[in-house]
Amino acid sequence: MVRFVKSSSDILIWLILLGAPFWLPAAGSYVELGTHIVVLALAAMSLNFLLGFTGVLSFGHAAYFGLGAYGTALTIKYLYPSTPLGMLVGVVIGTIAAAVIGLMIVRLRGVYFAMCTIAFGQVFYFIAFQWFSLTGGDDGVSAWHRVPLDFGFTTVNILNNNKAFYYFVLAVFALSVGVMAFLLRSPFGRTLLAIRENERRARFLGIPVDAHIWMSWVISCFFVSVAGTLFALMNDFIDPRAIRWDQSGTFVIMAVLGGMRNFWGPLIGAAIYIALQDYLSSHTENWMSFIGLFFVLIVLFFPRGVLGIIRRKVVS
């Protein structure tokens, strides 16, 4: 029964995502909102690989998100106008930075780990903010845009066709979350669950816990930097807000809101967060207070997030 509900909910989610460019406008919204949700959902799901499935809280994922975004923007603007090349450079930079910083912080636990991720994250924020000649400082990197994809035999115009861009983003999303889901079902993925469940037990079953946490961290940061590249492409622009610590907090909120023990939880959290933001910000400047209130209510009454509520109903 539970398995049936699980696989049918997978299918339902993919159908909703595939149909979004058609039902969103029909529902009085717009395609770009869907794109925005999918991009941030990828970031939140990447964070949740570490948070929900390894049990390690990072408050600094915006750093690697931002490095992916800046890498893409600067490559397309200054190096060569190619979308895949920009993404590749962004992801490589983000992942290398994560791998090096991970080595320094992987022995820390809990709040100490979280604090160090913020501290290292802020280093990149200040670099982006201060290095005016390269990053444009507070003004960000503008006057560039994503480039249509050239496959040789055909070109996909992701620049001017918003549906084409949505499906491009969704394809990257599908590939990324597919790999993460695959890893979580593997022996390696089970060692991460073991660490989340009981680090001491994991260690005394012969799992080198620090090494496995480092690998989970690098995988998580790799995918969050993929999300960052998409974020830059989506806006044709990037500024230091995307690399600041409050952006990391947004990812955590999305994961917790939707339910971090559920693979799809962060997607639901991202959808709720962005839809609320979209709706509230057209009515009030203080939209953040309302999202904050909603978040507090969910955490207080449904600590397992929105999907936690649904799941409990299914089991009972």
Add this chain to the structure above:
Amino acid sequence: MSLLQVHKVSKLFGSLVAVNDVSMTVEPGELRAVIGPNGAGKTTFFNLITGFFRPTSGSIIFNGDDITALLPARRVWRGIARTFQITEVFPELTVHENLRIPVEVASGFRLKPWLSRDNDAKVRARVAELLEMGGLADKAGRLVGELAHGDQRSTEIMMAIALNPRLLLLDEPTAGMGEQETFEIIQLIRRLHKDSKLTIVLIEHDMRVVFHLADRIMVLDQGKFLAEGTPQEIAKNEAVQTAYLGKAA
């Protein structure tokens, strides 16, 4: 050759001497009990053997190699598995998953992003065997956190067995259990010892368990070695009676 030789180990926490110059030799196939009143340093002694702490002085030889400075995970790879005084399992995973993880680690699969059909079948067969051995077959799909204490403890012991250890260390395996559960755990340990010829060292408070199971007993008191011998010898030992059995009576 002895399987385990603990040579004059001491552990200091600040000025507190938790373990004071204790030696122990365990032969292959032996079932050794370590007993002593509360605060005797039994668990600390275990923690030194498994690498939870490093001894302040002394050395630990396992299977001929000095493992005094090895990290816990590496001691596990060499064949030392343990359980804890307070049951340590993966509560939100099923019994099957709890056993599957150590089976995969012991098979060298811990870094594999996927398993071949062959290897997957081997892992499943081994898990099924362990479930059967631990009397857990009918609970394989249940979350361990939902099980009765005795079943959680059996799961924990079988997780250690899943590692194919050469030496199994059990820290108070029957702590906090009722009559029936205690009996079942004793049966399980006896099967593991007699049928699988496993070398076991256990800490225990329950004297019935100790005198039922152990080949030899070592007694610690206030961090120091007090006596060692067969159950009969220990029962007659006057120093032990004063320090331990005497106090209990």
